Every structure is written in structure tokens, then in C-alpha cells.
Amino acid sequence: MMNPQSCTPSEPYRGLIHRYGFRLDIEGKESPITLHEGNTPLIETPRLADRIVPGGRLFVKYEGLNPTGSFKDRGMTTAMTQAVHEGAKAVICASTGNTAASAAAYAARAGITCAVLIPNGNVALGKLAGALAYGAKVIAIDGSFDDGLRIVRELEGVSGLAVVNSVNPARLQGQKTAAWEVCDQLGDFPDWLCLPVGNAGNISAYWMGFQECQAGKCGGLDCQACGRVRAPERGLPRLLGAQAAGAAPLVLGHPVAKPETKATAIRIGNPARGDQALRAIAESNGHLCAVTDEEIFQAYGKVAKAEGVFCEPSSAAGIAGLRQAVKEGKIDPKGKTFVCVLTGHGMKDPDSVLSSGAQIHKAAADMASVLKEIER
Numbered sequence: 001m002m003n004p005q006s007c008t009p010s011e012p013y014r015g016l017i018h019r020y021g022f023r024l025d026i027e028g029k030e031s032p033i034t035l036h037e038g039n040t041p042l043i044e045t046p047r048l049a050d051r052i053v054p055g056g057r058l059f060v061k062y063e064g065l066n067p068t069g070s071f072k073d074r075g076m077t078t079a080m081t082q083a084v085h086e087g088a089k090a091v092i093c094a095s096t097g098n099t100a101a102s103a104a105a106y107a108a109r110a111g112i113t114c115a116v117l118i119p120n121g122n123v124a125l126g127k128l129a130g131a132l133a134y135g136a137k138v139i140a141i142d143g144s145f146d147d148g149l150r151i152v153r154e155l156e157g158v159s160g161l162a163v164v165n166s167v168n169p170a171r172l173q174g175q176k177t178a179a180w181e182v183c184d185q186l187g188d189f190p191d192w193l194c195l196p197v198g199n200a201g202n203i204s205a206y207w208m209g210f211q212e213c214q215a216g217k218c219g220g221l222d223c224q225a226c227g228r229v230r231a232p233e234r235g236l237p238r239l240l241g242a243q244a245a246g247a248a249p250l251v252l253g254h255p256v257a258k259p260e261t262k263a264t265a266i267r268i269g270n271p272a273r274g275d276q277a278l279r280a281i282a283e284s285n286g287h288l289c290a291v292t293d294e295e296i297f298q299a300y301g302k303v304a305k306a307e308g309v310f311c312e313p314s315s316a317a318g319i320a321g322l323r324q325a326v327k328e329g330k331i332d333p334k335g336k337t338f339v340c341v342l343t344g345h346g347m348k349d350p351d352s353v354l355s356s357g358a359q360i361h362k363a364a365a366d367m368a369s370v371l372k373e374i375e376r
């Protein structure tokens with residue numbers, strides 16, 4: 001019982017390390033660098049369930065509500081806390097956008113320098129704006145995310161510089177807490193957890209989190225710090241990982257030299273944690289699939305219009321993958337509970353809304369013209 005107050009429900013929420021620190025394997029927990037990330041809602045989406053998992057229940061874990069708009073903040077609080085503890089004066093990462101925005105914010109919070117490598121021209125506007133606003137040195141390279149990550153890994157070991165990509169184990173320590181929250185909010189394991197797979201850190205972290213939850217080593221269902229013990233009734237969830245068809249190295253079984261997809265957060269051809277992700281999917285008796293940009297954008301539009309939940313295109317890949325698997329008869333949804341992780345907020349990527357057929361009506365500035373447009 002290192003920190004018995006840490007999960008008293010009446011205590012104001014102060015971020016993941018405060019909430020779950022006693023279960024996180026990182027250094028520097030006594031001085032967390034935090035923006036009060038985590039504690040995101042799990043929202044039931046019955047209208048979407050009717051369409052894609054008839055007879056089942058569907059929830060979305062709305063990770064876009066983290067402080068910088070994506071789940072990356074979960075891993076960044078732990079990575080930044082440990083980096084500062086170890087004396088880092090600067091952090092660096094390669095990013096498709098969200099890691100950059102998150103690293104930039106947490107570096108600002110820690111008062112240290114942040115450099116981010118992004119693929120030139122393939123980062124959503126809201127992510128770029130975030131990284132710049134938080135004062136990071138944004139370096140657009142003439143190459144892909146994978147090129148950026150290769151360069152960053154070559155810089156590993158430079159004194160005072162910490163790499164905060166998900167190759168850094170401290171990242172997964174933070175990210176696994178999302179699995180604990182899902183268990184806690186649902187009161188049990190889901191039958192299936194569905195999510196997009198890019199560099200494959202997140203799916204690996206969820207699997208670690210679920211396994212620890214089952215072993216009674218988490219701050220969720222079996223919280224020994226506050227004595228609240230509820231054993232999960234269902235077995236471990238099965239993992240559904242979805243890659244974009246143009247960037248599907250794990251589905252194809254080999255790296256993709258020129259990954260292409262409009263879902264830029266998962267535009268990755270050589271995932272750093274690919275083997276770990278494949279193991280997690282196999283161990284969970286899960287499912288790995290590739291979804292087209294068309295399927296991704298359909299799911300992206302649907303979850304916003306049918307449920308009022310706005311995520312970025314990449315985030316919808318998990319929903320698209322689930323829909324595909326049910327349609328192909330690979331998953332029988334009846335009586336099952338599904339959780340789809342919506343990894344990032346839709347407002348990160350305004351261009352995707354405007355370019356996916358959304359239309360602005362025009363009217364003269366008088367009541368009759370406006371009414372005519374409404375009825376049209």
C-alpha cells in the first residue's frame with residue numbers, strides 16, 4: 001500500500017501517475033509531469049451497435065478527450081516523468097503528428113526542450129498547430145515516419161537527450177492504464193477490444209494492461225490500494241487490430257516501403273513493436289485486418305453522425321475493422337460486448353471533414369431563405 005489515497009474516488013483526479021502510480025514500472029513517480037491525462041469516458045453507442053454489431057453492445061473509449069487530443073498523453077506523462085528524473089534536458093521523437101503534439105506539451109510542462117521529426121506534408125493541421133503552439137522544434141523531414149524513427153533511434157544515447165517514441169518502455173507503462181480504465185468502467189473485460197494499429201505500441205500496451213488486470217496487478221478491477229476487489233467474470237478480451245490497406249505491414253508480413261493512407265496517424269510501414277503486437281493478437285485469439293480508406297472514412301463519418309462522437313480518421317479504423325469482421329462472418333456479435341478505442345480527436349484534422357463530402361449551405365440573409373435551406 002504505497003499510496004492508499006491514490007484511488008479514493010472523492011479525491012480530485014490528478015492524472016495517471018497519481019491514480020495508478022503504485023502499479024507503474026517507471027522512475028520519478030514522486031514528481032510527475034502531468035496534464036491530468038487519462039480518465040476518459042467509455043461511451044455506449046447503441047445506434048452504431050445496431051448497424052455494425054446487431055445483438056451486441058458497443059462502447060467507444062474516447063481517447064480524443066486527453067489533454068492534447070490523443071491517447072499519446074498517457075504514455076507521455078510516464079515517459080516525460082522518467083526522462084526528467086534521469087536528467088534529460090531535451091526529448092526527441094518521430095511522429096505522424098499526435099506524439100509530436102503530446103511530447104511538445106509535456107516538455108513545455110517539464111520546462112525542457114522538445115524536437116519532433118515529422119514526415120513533410122503528411123501531418124494533420126491540428127497536430128502541427130499543437131506542436132508549434134507548445135514551442136517544439138518541429139523538423140519536417142523529406143521522408144516517412146519510418147525514416148524519422150530510424151534517425152531518432154540513431155540519436156539514442158546522446159547525453160541529456162531522451163527518445164519518447166513508444167520504443168521507450170515507459171510509454172507503454174502509461175498507455176496500459178487505458179485497459180484498466182476500460183475494465184473499471186465496464187465492470188468486466190469486454191469480449192473484444194478493437195483499435196487501429198500503426199507503430200503497434202498501443203495494442204501491445206492494452207494487452208499488457210489486460211494481462212496485469214487478470215493477474216490482479218492493476219489499479220482497476222482488483223485495486224489493492226483501496227481494497228476494492230472485483231474479479232473479472234469474462235476471460236481476457238480478444239484483440240482486433242486494424243491497419244490501413246495501404247500501410248498494412250503486419251497483415252502482409254513484410255515492411256511497406258511507401259505506406260499510403262489518408263489516415264495519417266497509422267501511415268507507418270515498419271512498426272517498431274510489430275512482433276509484440278502479433279504476439280498479443282495471437283495470444284488473445286484475436287483478429288488482424290486491413291481496412292480501406294473508404295471503410296475508414298465511412299466509420300469516421302458514422303460515429304460522428306450517429307452518436308455525436310468526433311474522432312480523427314485513423315481512430316475509426318478499429319470500428320471499420322470490426323464492421324468488416326462481422327460482415328465477413330469472422331465475429332458473431334450476438335450477446336457480445338465490444339469496445340472500440342477512438343485514439344484521437346476529430347478536431348485534430350479539420351481538413352478530413354471538409355474533404356469528405358461535407359457541405360455548407362448558402363442562403364441570403366433573410367428568414368425565408370434560411371427556412372428554405374433548412375427544409376431542403
Ligand SMILES: *Cc1c(COP(=O)(O)O)cnc(C)c1O
Binds near residue numbers: 196343345
Ligand atoms: C499513434 C496513433 C495511432 C497508432 O497507435 P500505435 O501505438 O502507433 O499503433 C492510432 N491513432 C491515432 C490517432 C494515433 O495518434
